[in-house]
Amino acid sequence: MAGNSFGEAFRITTWGESHGAAVGVVIDGVLPGIHLTEADIQTELDRRKPGQSAMSTARQESDAVKIMSGVFEGKTTGTPILLMIRNADHDSSAYDNIRDTPRPGHADYGYFCKYGIRDHRGGGRSSGRETAGRVAAGAVAKNILAAYGIDLVCHVVQIGPEKADVDLLGNLSVGEIKERIEKNPVRCADPIAAAAMEKAVLDARENKDSLGGIVEGRISGVPAGLGEPVFDKLDADLAKAVMSIGAVKGFEIGDGFTAANATAAQFNDKFMYDGKDIVTKTNHAGGILGGISTGMEIRFRAAVKPTPSIACPQETVDLKSGKNTTIEIKGRHDPVIAPRLVPVAEAMAAIVILDHLMRNRMLKK
Template sequence: MAGNSFGQVFRLTTWGESHGVAVGCTLDGCPAGLALSVDDVQRELDRRRVGQSKVSSQRQELDRVEILSGLFEGRTTGTPLSMLVRNTDAKPGHYEDIKQLYRPGHADYSWDVKYGFRDWRGGGRSSARETIGRVAGGAVAKLLLATAGITIVAYTLQLGGLRAQQIDEQEIERNIMRCPDAAVAELMVAQVDQARRERDSLGGIVEVRARGVPPGLGEPVFDKLQADIGKAMFSIPAIKGVEFGEGFGVAHARGSQHNDPFVRHADGSIGTSTNHHGGILGGISTGEEIILRLAAKPPASIAQPQSTVNQAGDPATITVHGRHDPTVLPRLVPIAEAMLALVLADHLLRQRMDRV
């Protein structure tokens, strides 16, 4: 099966299934000499981990990472980094009774049509558990970016109709919704509780920002920076929309309103006085903050009876049991950061090859 690798110079391949023995990744192209420890990767995986709060799946996985290769005496060797996380709380029996039924909102039917066969244990490869490999690789990418002064932050901007009214980044990791507005975070938790009681789920928006990105990253024409970021974000399960800067708001603006005037900053660098463009013009970074937002659908696994068909096309009713997220947003935050880090790390290394 193709499509399991991402990036050109800084290249990540993920592997494993939701209820298989393990999941993990191989990261190739990381320069030698980068300081790296298991704790650096574990810290990010702990943020993504299931069972960490009442607004996430209650599957209990420690997600302890093992670095198998590419690391010696606390530094990367320049050879492929291979990382593994074992599945310790897999319960495929939860899916035995519905393995012949197509779950609404899931990839069951489309995978059957494509391959003529699928892993029905929690979606197998199409499960969000695959994102463990992305977050592990993204942890390394973040360390590489930090050497160039680049930082990334993401947070839950909106849940349903509730939207953060202020952005206090110190608040993000203080609440279980990872929302930068403490008051709105409390309302979000209450809304998730209500949806769970009603055996339903909720969608929302995560905002991601990258700072310190130098101007010049991105490859015209088909490897534009926003094109690669868009591909990265759309590859995350549950993502249905991605917008940069003003996003779809540009449809209501005039050029005189949307254009960002160029200025000379206090440090002597050239930039823009506003940032409607979200840090990318012509597919190349401008040096301004990169800003994007991801629209995530409500998790498809809900405990309400739903209409469907079986593999023969016969009408049926399905009720999905097991342990599932009532919203993906808090765990989407570290995944989104990881995917943006992977893209920026790849383009940073590519830019170093583009000119003397």
């Protein structure tokens, strides 16, 4: 199976399945001498792990990370880092009834057509469980970026019909958003909207259904000049990174799709000198022009689909008999994906920024 690796100078390869023995990641390209411990990584994994509230699956996993290589006496050695997270609380029997019936909204049918075989237990490789390795790698990237004054956050701005106050969010810094989102289970920086979102999710769960949402990413401290001018544009790599997360179905940089309804006079960001740097008066472009960072805050948004595993009956096909049938999905599933996707999107964004810093040789040993 190709397509398990991402990045160039800072390169990650995730491995493992939802109901296998473990999941994890191999990281290549980390410079030697960087302080790194399991505790540094565990903080991020704890944000992603299941079973933390009624907004997530009831599956209980400690997600305890183990550094298997690439670190000696708390310092990176420059060799590949292998991180392992064991699976403990998986009930494969809940999937026996769907062994031959692809679930609507899932990758089941595509995997079957491509490989002729698939791990039906929890979705196997296509499960959201795979993202634990990404978050572990992202923790390493974040740890390095922090030393260069680069900070980032992702947060939920919409779940179902409930939306956060755009004006409120616009006045909050990256740091302020980081403080706010861990105070509610939907990871929204607007407490009023968060309460409405939580109710909407619980109502959907009561109706044996789920909800989609929108996650916004903000990255501060990125220097101007990151990104390649043609195929490896910084926004293109961010789009690929975030769109590679299983539940993401849409992506935009800055004001994105609203550009279609604007004129150039409205959308163009005017340059000015603020006494120290060249900046723009507005940031409709989201901190990236021509695929290269401008030094302004980078902003992106991702549309997250509703969790496809729902308890109500759904129509599908029995692959053995070729007959139409109906299934009811058992097991433990998130009634909304967006809040748990937050640390995953942060991890992928951090990996992209660090990779481009290294490609531009802006890191110092």
